[in-house]
Amino acid sequence: MRITIFGNHRRLVSTAALGTLLCIAAAAPVRAGMADAVKAQTLPNGLHVLVLENHKAPLATFNVFYRVGSRNEQFGKTGLSHLCEHLMFKGTKKLGPEEFSQIIQQHGGEDNAFTEEDFTDYFETINKDHLDVPITLEADRMANFEPKDFDKEKHVVLEERRLRTDDNPEDALDEMVRAQAFVAHPYHWPVIGWFHDVDGLTLADAMAYHKIYYSPQNALIVAVGDFNGDQVLKEISEAFGGIKNGAKPPAVTEVEPAQEGTRHVEMQHAANLPAFEEGYHVPNLASADSFPLEIASEILSDGQSSRLYKKLVVEKQMVVDIGAGYDMTTFDPNLFVVSAQMRPGVTAAATEAEVEKEIAAMRDTPVGEEELQKAKNLEQAQFVFGQDSVMREAEMLGVYQMLGDYHLVDKYIDGIDKVTAADVQRVMKTYLVASNMTEGVLVPTGVLPHGGEGISSGELR
Amino acid sequence: MRGAVNRMKMLAGGAAMAAFVFAATPSHALDITKMTLSNGATLLVSEQHQLPMVTVMVEFDAGTRRDPKGKEGLAELTARCLSQGTKELTAPEFDQKVDFMGSEVGVATERDYSTAGMTTLTKYQDDTLKLLAGILTEPGLRDADIERKRAEQVAEIKAAEEQPGYTADVEFVKDLFGDSPYGHPGAGYSDSVAKISDDDVRGFYHDHYKLGGAIIAVAGDVKADEVKVSLEKELAGLTGTVAPQAEPPPIAVPPGLHVKLIDRDVAQANIIMGSGGVARSNPDFYRLKVMNYILGGGGFSSRLVKIVRSEHGLAYSVDSGFEPGKFQGAFTIGLQTKNQSSNQAIDLILQQIREIQEKPVSDAELDGAKKYLVGSFPLNIERQSAIASFMIQVEFYGLGLDYADQYPKLIGSVTKDEVLAVAKKYLHPDAMIVVAVANQSDAKIKTAQMEKAADGASAQ
Numbered sequence: 072m073r074i075t076i077f078g079n080h081r082r083l084v085s086t087a088a089l090g091t092l093l094c095i096a097a098a099a100p101v102r103a104g105m106a107d108a109v110k111a112q113t114l115p116n117g118l119h120v121l122v123l124e125n126h127k128a129p130l131a132t133f134n135v136f137y138r139v140g141s142r143n144e145q146f147g148k149t150g151l152s153h154l155c156e157h158l159m160f161k162g163t164k165k166l167g168p169e170e171f172s173q174i175i176q177q178h179g180g181e182d183n184a185f186t187e188e189d190f191t192d193y194f195e196t197i198n199k200d201h202l203d204v205p206i207t208l209e210a211d212r213m214a215n216f217e218p219k220d221f222d223k224e225k226h227v228v229l230e231e232r233r234l235r236t237d238d239n240p241e242d243a244l245d246e247m248v249r250a251q252a253f254v255a256h257p258y259h260w261p262v263i264g265w266f267h268d269v270d271g272l273t274l275a276d277a278m279a280y281h282k283i284y285y286s287p288q289n290a291l292i293v294a295v296g297d298f299n300g301d302q303v304l305k306e307i308s309e310a311f312g313g314i315k316n317g318a319k320p321p322a323v324t325e326v327e328p329a330q331e332g333t334r335h336v337e338m339q340h341a342a343n344l345p346a347f348e349e350g351y352h353v354p355n356l357a358s359a360d361s362f363p364l365e366i367a368s369e370i371l372s373d374g375q376s377s378r379l380y381k382k383l384v385v386e387k388q389m390v391v392d393i394g395a396g397y398d399m400t401t402f403d404p405n406l407f408v409v410s411a412q413m414r415p416g417v418t419a420a421a422t423e424a425e426v427e428k429e430i431a432a433m434r435d436t437p438v439g440e441e442e443l444q445k446a447k448n449l450e451q452a453q454f455v456f457g458q459d460s461v462m463r464e465a466e467m468l469g470v471y472q473m474l475g476d477y478h479l480v481d482k483y484i485d486g487i488d489k490v491t492a493a494d495v496q497r498v499m500k501t502y503l504v505a506s507n508m509t510e511g512v513l514v515p516t517g518v519l520p521h522g523g524e525g526i527s528s529g530e531l532r
Numbered sequence: 533m534r535g536a537v538n539r540m541k542m543l544a545g546g547a548a549m550a551a552f553v554f555a556a557t558p559s560h561a562l563d564i565t566k567m568t569l570s571n572g573a574t575l576l577v578s579e580q581h582q583l584p585m586v587t588v589m590v591e592f593d594a595g596t597r598r599d600p601k602g603k604e605g606l607a608e609l610t611a612r613c614l615s616q617g618t619k620e621l622t623a624p625e626f627d628q629k630v631d632f633m634g635s636e637v638g639v640a641t642e643r644d645y646s647t648a649g650m651t652t653l654t655k656y657q658d659d660t661l662k663l664l665a666g667i668l669t670e671p672g673l674r675d676a677d678i679e680r681k682r683a684e685q686v687a688e689i690k691a692a693e694e695q696p697g698y699t700a701d702v703e704f705v706k707d708l709f710g711d712s713p714y715g716h717p718g719a720g721y722s723d724s725v726a727k728i729s730d731d732d733v734r735g736f737y738h739d740h741y742k743l744g745g746a747i748i749a750v751a752g753d754v755k756a757d758e759v760k761v762s763l764e765k766e767l768a769g770l771t772g773t774v775a776p777q778a779e780p781p782p783i784a785v786p787p788g789l790h791v792k793l794i795d796r797d798v799a800q801a802n803i804i805m806g807s808g809g810v811a812r813s814n815p816d817f818y819r820l821k822v823m824n825y826i827l828g829g830g831g832f833s834s835r836l837v838k839i840v841r842s843e844h845g846l847a848y849s850v851d852s853g854f855e856p857g858k859f860q861g862a863f864t865i866g867l868q869t870k871n872q873s874s875n876q877a878i879d880l881i882l883q884q885i886r887e888i889q890e891k892p893v894s895d896a897e898l899d900g901a902k903k904y905l906v907g908s909f910p911l912n913i914e915r916q917s918a919i920a921s922f923m924i925q926v927e928f929y930g931l932g933l934d935y936a937d938q939y940p941k942l943i944g945s946v947t948k949d950e951v952l953a954v955a956k957k958y959l960h961p962d963a964m965i966v967v968a969v970a971n972q973s974d975a976k977i978k979t980a981q982m983e984k985a986a987d988g989a990s991a992q
Contacts, residue, residue, distance in 0.1 A: 127582045128914045160832070169842055172832035177900045179907015196911050226845030233799040234848055234868050238696055341797045343690040374631035381624065388680055391687045414687040445632045452634025452653050455585050459915045518694055518796055525796070526703075529979035531789030531878070531966055 105458075106481040109468065110300045114312050117288035121468055121477055122300045122307075125461050131296025132461045133205040134194040135213070136469045138291070139284035141262045142188045142323055142402060148276060150264015153186040154228055155277050155285075159193065160184075161218035163211050168219050171208050178204050186262055189402040190473055196462060199297040203306060210310040213290065216281045221274040229270065232263050240342040240513055241412070248511035251336045252350045252406055256327040286316045291472055295465040327352070327404070334509040342515035344391065347419040349426070350406035350509045353397065353502045356474055360501070361399040362486040363494035364407060367503070369446035370438055370495070371395040371409070371429070376445070378429050379409075387425055389417045400470045406509075407502060419512045427505075434499045437492035450487045562913060562936050564923060565756040569764055571771045572744035576923040576933075577756040580916060584654040586752030587916035588664065590767075591924045593774040594646040594740035597713035597859070603728050605720015609678075609685055610736040611639040611646050616677040618666035623677055626663065635660040637667070641718055644858045645928060646740075651917065654753040658762065665766035668741060678730045689722045696802040696969040697868070703792050704804045704967045708862055712780035744773040747927045751919040780859055783808030785963045791979050794969040801874040801970030801977075805881070806864035807960045812856040812929045818942045819954040820854055825901040826893050826951070827884065828852025828865060833900055835884050836865070844880065846873045854958075858929075863958060871974035878966070878977070885961040892948045906940045 105123065112120045140152050161168045175182040180197030182205070195205035218224070236242045246261045253259040263269070292311070294303055330352055354360055372379045372395040383390045393411035409430075413422055457463050471479040567575040596607045615638050617626040630637050635652040637660065648668055652660035692698045702717045709715030719725070748767075750759050785807045810816060821829075828836035828851045840850045850867035865885075869877045913919050926935050968977055 127580075128910055130910050130914065169832040169838070173900070176830065176833045176904045176908075179904055179909075179911075181908060181911060198907055198910065201907075220842065220845075223842065223845030227841055227848055230800065230846070230869060231848035233870060237799040238802075240694055342694045344687070344694070375627035376624065376631040381627075384684070385623065385680065388683065391684065391691050412691055414683065415690060441632075445628075448632060448634040450634075455583060455653060456651060458583055459585070459917075461914070515694075516797075518699075525794060527793045527795075527972075529791050529793070531791045531977070531979055 104481060105464065105468075106478045109477060110304055111477070112304055112308070114287065114308055116312065116314060116316055118290055118292065118311050118314075119472065120292045120304060120307050121294075121472060122303050123293075123295045123464065123468065124298065124300050125295050125464065126297045127461070129199050129297050130196060130461065131199045131202045131294060131298050132194060132196045132465050133202060133209065134192055134293045134465045134469055135209045136291040136293065136473060137191045137193075137285055138189070138289050138473055139191055139280075139320070140187050140189045141260060141264070142257045143284065143320070144257060144260070144264075146260075147268060148272065149260040150228070150262075150269040151272055151276055151280050152191060153263055154225065154269060154272055155280050156184050156186045156191050156193075157224050157228055158218035158221070158277050158281075159212050159216070161220055161224055164215040164217045165211055166208075171212065174208060175205065180204065188258055188262060188405075190470075192466065192469065194462065194465070202294070202296070202298060202303065206306050206310050209292075210314065213285055213287070213311070214314045216278075216285065218274070218277065221277070225269065225272065228263070229266065232266055232269065236261065236263060237266075238341075240340045240515070241346060241348075241410070243340055244338050244346060244348055244511050244513045245410075247336045247338050248348045248350050248509055249406070251334050251511065252330070252352065252509035253327055256325045256403060257323065258327070258403065258405060282317050283320050286320075287311060287314050288316045289320050291469055293465045293469045293472070295461045295468070323403070330507050330509070333505050336509070336511045337514060338511065339514045339516050341518050342513060343518055344412050344415060345417070345419045345515055346410070346412045346513040347423055348408060348410040348511045349423070350408050350511075351502050351504075351507050352404060353407040354404045355401050356399045356479070360494075360498045362490050363498040364397050364502070365399055365450070365487065366443070366446050366490045367433065367495050367499060368395045368397040368407065369449055370433070370442060373446070373449050378433075379426065382429055383411065383422065383425060389414060389422045389425065393426075400474060402474070423510070430499065430503050434496065434503065437496045440492070443490070443492055443495070447487055447490070451484060454484055562919065562922070564933050566933060567756070567760050569743070569748070569760070569768065571768050572773070573746045573748055573767070573770075574927055575748045575760055575763060576750070576927060577754065577759060578749075578751045578919050578923060579754060579756060580751055580919065581753050584753050585651065585916065586654055586657045586750065586754055587649070587651045587920050588661065588752075589647045589649040589749045589917075589920040589924055590664075590668065590743075591645045591647055591747040591749070591928060592741050592743075593746065594641070594736070595644045596641050596716075596718040597643055597777065597857075598736075598740060599713075599716065599720065601711065603720075603724055603732060604716040605685060605689075605718075605725040606728050606732055606736050607646060607740075608641045608719050609682060609725060609728055610733050610740075611641045612681045612685065613673055613678050613733050614639045614648070614667050614671050614737065614741075616674070616681065617672040619670040619672060621666065621672070622674075623672065626667070630660070630663055633660060635663075637664050639667070643714060643718065645924075647921070647924065649917075649920070657754070661762055661766055668767065669769050671737060673730075673734050673737065675730050678733050682725060682728060685719060685725050686722045689717075689719050689725065692719070696796060696798050696800070697866075699794060699796075700802045700804045700866075700967045700969045703794065704806065704864070704965055705862075707790070707792060707965045707967070708783060708785070708806065708808070709780075712783075712859070713777065714780075714857065714859060714861065740774055741770065742772040742774050743767060743770040747924050749920040749923040749927075751916040751923070783860055785960065785965060787963050789962070789964050789966050791966045791968070791977065793972050793975075793977060794967070795972040796969055798969065798971055799870065800868045801871045801968050801975050802866075802868050803874065803878065803966070803968045803970075804864055804866045805878070805964050805966040806862050807964045809854040809861045809863040809958065810856050811858065811860045814856065816954050816958070817856060819946050819950045820958060821905060822898065822901045822943065822946045823888065823893075823951045823954050824852055824854055825905060826897045827888050827955075830901060830904065833904065835888070836881065839884060840867060840877060840880050844876070846877050846880070850877075850881075871971045874968060874970060874975040874977050882961050885959050889952070889955045889959055889961070892952050895948070898946075898948055898951065902943055902946070905943050909936070909939065
């Protein structure tokens with residue numbers, strides 16, 4: 072789950088067909104051998120810096136990652152990481168509210184930020200000649216955080232929660248499934264935080280949080296673009312080298328106990344169609360099972376020839392959409408998710424039974440060689456397509472470095488290539504079993520149909 | 533992968549976003565080679581050799597503005613059916629071939645045109661192009677596939693209607709554009725799609741998927757002359773042209789703020805308000821671009837965000853925009869705010885519209901808008917898909933192959949007086965359509981009738 076500081080602009084429905092269903096981007100891994108081209112440096116204050124030259128287009132991207140997300144929060148103070156992200160735009164000892172973004176825009180650049188469970192990423196994409204601008208500004212808000220208008224911004228965040236979650240059936244369901252799947256681990260609560268928690272956060276909470284987590288030793292800088300890497304390393308070192316550390320952030324020590332039996336959650340929500348989401352506990356990159364799990368998700372739902380699409384969308388025609396998702400790069404073990412939205416008149420139970428047949432088939436029988444090769448080919452192609460954006464390259468380098476080593480990027484395709492049919496069958500048998508599943512069902516209470524009752528017209532004042 | 537979805541849909545989504553690209557501006561020229569195929573199609577090629585991949589987009593005069601009255605959604609359904617295999621290959625056979633190469637092939641609609649597209653590794657470009665050409669020249673269009681895609685589209689519309697913002701948009705578009713070609717959602721309505729017959733789909737394909745006068749854009753690891761030979765071989769059979777469509781009459785919103793209130797159990801009011809905008813060919817386009825950036829298009833640099841979001845904490849997202857097309861588009865302002873803040877937010881927005889009509893913008897605002905609009909161009913043509921859609925727009929709207937060089941001058945020459953003049957001419961705070969999907973008993977949006985009723989009650 073990723074929450075951004077600033078939403079995308081709307082488009083009218085007459086121009087974009089069904090945007091809500093069609094626009095989701097997946098982060099593919101990046102170019103082969105790219106890690107060798109990276110220049111890495113650790114400043115004396117512990118700040119890690121990675122720079123990579125990419126001369127494809129005359130621009131550059133500058134990212135500051137902080138190893139802080141909802142995973143670092145406590146019960147009663149959920150949403151603090153995301154609120155802190157918002158406050159990073161509300162001024163410093165030198166700058167007023169939103170001046171950061173305004174200065175970037177005045178240089179023809181764009182900036183944004185997002186918070187996830189594991190980390191927060193601030194980034195600017197800008198003409199290569201103006202890279203000094205984000206470098207200076209990011210150093211300023213790391214060292215001189217002094218947000219204004221705290222209460223106003225908290226209300227903005229509450230509006231964001233209403234928009235993203237409360238009035239969005241699928242997001243609301245996802246929140247409930249995760250809260251049920253994780254009992255002890257902080258992945259239990261949503262990145263944006265529970266409404267009442269966010270409402271109760273104070274400026275003092277945010278200042279203390281920033282002091283602990285927004286220090287050089289807890290940050291990582293990644294710059295990719297059309298520049299001279301040595302020169303950029305030098306500029307970064309000059310801007311950030313003098314920033315001091317506070318105390319070391321506390322480690323996240325919670326471990327989710329093993330799940331023993333299926334868990335169910337039901338949610339009633341204003342919606343037209345039933346939906347379900349199934350989450351299975353799975354390991355991350357630290358386990359050899361991660362690559363087979365990635366291949367399993369490809370076989371289940373990548374492309375129209377994938378098993379779930381073919382069975383549920385084409386053959387049985389039960390769902391509007393179905394997908395399986397796995398992210399091996401989470402800091403702690405997370406969920407392998409299968410979710411779908413039903414066609415009118417189809418129940419979640421009937422659909423889940425069909426999905427279970429498909430999953431059982433992969434537990435019982437090894438996948439064929441051609442199907443395995445197709446999944447690997449899809450991964451390879453997406454690996455190349457993913458390099459078409461400097462932003463995506465920077466993000467992947469950052470994520471792997473936070474997991475321990477950016478060189479892991481180069482081992483991705485190797486890891487995928489080595490997966491065998493027996494590996495896929497093993498992970499299906501180990502993880503995609505009922506006793507390890509949390510199942511959430513959305514029961515639609517209906518929304519008023521277009522042109523129906525509940526519409527009134529008049530003149531505004 | 534984070535956020536697993538079907539890849540075909542991602543491709544469709546990518547193409548659907550295309551209309552945004554020309555919102556930004558070039559700061560350096562893009563090398564484009566322009567040629568003509570024997571069937572009359574214009575071919576634009578931008579060689580990009582940094583990565584072993586190729587993107588092809590083919591534009592057809594088959595956008596949603598071509599939907600017949602009562603069969604709204606036909607263009608979209610036709611696009612979806614086209615990717616269901618060829619005369620030779622069934623849909624599953626076709627999908628298997630595409631996926632085995634890791635390629636992406638699909639057809640997507642926009643308001644003004646549809647685009648058939650592919651992205652592939654260079655080593656599979658010939659095989660992927662054959663598949664793309666197959667669905668365009670000899671599509672399967674089998675009854676069973678059309679039946680399935682029709683039911684799917686109806687279900688997707690019902691799913692979309694769960695989003696308050698989608699419902700608000702649909703009602704706004706209907707009220708503003710009325711019977712004109714832009715007056716319906718691109719996907720159609722659930723009842724209009726249900727009425728589309730198999731032969732409607734085959735007829736729409738037959739009438740609108742013609743390459744004479746169409747545009748083909750290629751960005752990627754290719755040689756321009758070689759790709760021309762392949763396209764000639766694969767697509768030359770698609771001949772003929774599409775009859776032009778009559779331009780609709782200008783949009784006229786009568787004086788007054790015409791409110792449509794849709795009652796729903798939601799935490800937030802979803803409000804959209806606006807009036808008629810401009811066609812892409814309107815020479816005021818660049819002045820409006822600058823004015824709108826200052827009013828509500830420029831994110832944290834815009835007045836609406838500063839006032840409604842930053843100063844009052846009323847919304848996460850608030851913005852304004854023109855959506856110019858082949859025909860006159862809309863001007864809209866949209867926001868979401870908790871039900872109870874609806875009246876306050878509407879007041880603040882009306883105040884900002886009046887303000888930019890009454891007083892010239894500041895030098896700093898004008899300068900900032902120009903610097904952003906000109907400087908941010910390369911950001912928007914980084915990826916191959918963005919370069920391809922940019923080329924299609926340049927050609928479709930007749931902007932000229934040197935558009936990248938011209939844009940800084942067109943934006944740079946806009947003056948404060950011109951910004952004031954276009955604000956006066958194109959913004960109508962006293963004549964707008966307002967749609968609000970909200971919990972109406974909490975929102976209590978004040979309409980003239982209600983005020984009159986309230987006045988009447990207090991007078992008695």
